[in-house]
Amino acid sequence: MFVKQLLTVAVLVMLATSCRSNAAADHGETALRGVMTVYVGGHGLGSLRTLSGECVDLALPKNVLRRPGTWDGKAVVLTGSMDYRPRSQNFLWYDIRDRRIEGGGCSDDVLYVQTIKALR
Incomplete structure (x- = not known):
């Protein structure tokens, strides 16, 4: 009986973590500066290397993905x-x-990127 309960709990935990909703975090509006990388050929992922060296993944809008050379490697x-x-x-x-x-x-x-401004 204990093994059955343990397996049931394990399955429920696996389902809960794999079906997690994509609810927004409670961070509110965020502004970041750094150098952007656009990954060509995949879905809408890019990354930003901030001034402090941190790497942040980006969910990019389609207009950026259509012209990745416009933003790839740019300070933004x-x-x-x-x-x-x-x-x-x-x-x-x-x-x-x-x-x-x-x-x-x-x-x-x-x-989730809403605006992009190039730095000069």
């Missing part, structure tokens, strides 16, 4: 909100609101 200021990344290693990609991004990346959460 990004604004948006932080969203939770599913913690399961089984995701090849997942949706954050209206954007699909790869499952892997360099940060725990993802910045």
Whole structure:
């Protein structure tokens, strides 16, 4: 009986972590500065290397993905909100609101980019 209960709990925990919703984090509006990388050929993932050296994953809008050379390697200021990344290693990609991004990346959460401004 104990083994059956233990297996039931294990299955429920696995389902809860793999079906986690993509609810927005409570970080509110965020602004970050750094150098942006746009990953060509995949879903809408990019990254930002901040001035402090931190790497932040980005959920990029389609207009950026259509012309990645415009933003790739550029110093930028990004604004948006932080969203939770599913913690399961089984995701090849997942949706954050209206954007699909790869499952892997360099940060725990993802910045849903709303505005991009180039720094000079």
